[in-house]
Amino acid sequence: MTSSSARPDAPAGTPSAAASPAVPRLVVEPAGLRRRLAAMLYESLLLLGVLALVFMVPWLIVGQAFGFAPPGGLAWLHIFVALGAYFIWYWRRGGQTLAMQTWRLAIVDAASGQLPSLPRCLLRYALAWPSVLLFGAGLLWALIDRDRQFLHDRLAGTCIVLLPGNAGAPR
Numbered sequence: 512m513t514s515s516s517a518r519p520d521a522p523a524g525t526p527s528a529a530a531s532p533a534v535p536r537l538v539v540e541p542a543g544l545r546r547r548l549a550a551m552l553y554e555s556l557l558l559l560g561v562l563a564l565v566f567m568v569p570w571l572i573v574g575q576a577f578g579f580a581p582p583g584g585l586a587w588l589h590i591f592v593a594l595g596a597y598f599i600w601y602w603r604r605g606g607q608t609l610a611m612q613t614w615r616l617a618i619v620d621a622a623s624g625q626l627p628s629l630p631r632c633l634l635r636y637a638l639a640w641p642s643v644l645l646f647g648a649g650l651l652w653a654l655i656d657r658d659r660q661f662l663h664d665r666l667a668g669t670c671i672v673l674l675p676g677n678a679g680a681p682r
Contacts (some may be wrong), residue, residue, distance in 0.1 A: 542616050542673040544659050548650075554610035558594065565593040595636050602632045611671075621670040631667055638663035 566589055573579055581589070601608040606617035606626050618635070620627045627635065642649020642663040649662035656665060664670055 540673050541658055541660070542614075542671045544653050546614055546673065547616065547653075547661075547671055550610045550614040550616055553613060554608060557609055558597070561597055562590065562593065566590060591640070595633075598636050599629070599632045602627060602635075603629060615674040615676060616671050617674055618669050619672055621664075621668050624672075627667075627669050631669060635663055635667035635669050638666050 566586075570581060570586070570589075573581075598608060601611075602618050603626065606619060611617060618627055618632075619625060620631060639649070639661075642652075642661060652662035652665070653659045656662075658665075658670075660670060
């Protein structure tokens with residue numbers, strides 16, 4: 512029999528969830544495509560508030576105070592960096608953005624099931640832009656992918672998984 516700290520469903524020698532500071536190893540299934548797309552829609556609504564705080568307000572203040580309008584490239588760079596800071600901070604902090612917490616989703620390293628490393632998060636973020644902006648081609652990739660993963664997840668070595676719900680909680 513295994514020790515009390517190991518998971519009962521884990522093979523012998525598998526680290527327990529308590530020993531891992533990352534996403535619990537209780538996660539057993541990749542998240543469904545509809546749930547991931549719904550979380551993306553919800554995330555886009557939340558990002559309007561994030562962008563209002565870190566983009567519109569400072570640029571409006573600078574524009575009004577100094578009569579300065581930033582060139583388009585600088586504005587896009589500002590958006591890229593601000594959103595990158597938001598996503599990467601949340602992914603590294605616990606594998607979940609605010610919308611992912613609502614939908615019980617988490618980003619994990621596809622190989623280890625742990626929180627992705629900083630370089631992996633940076634790569635995923637950078638690859639998500641063309642994945643979405645090229646008419647959603649990287650999202651449509653999930654329709655033909657064997658594991659139904661988005662292209663940027665496949666290339667970055669990450670996976671979006673469904674976390675187990677609370678016992679007795681409505682699904």
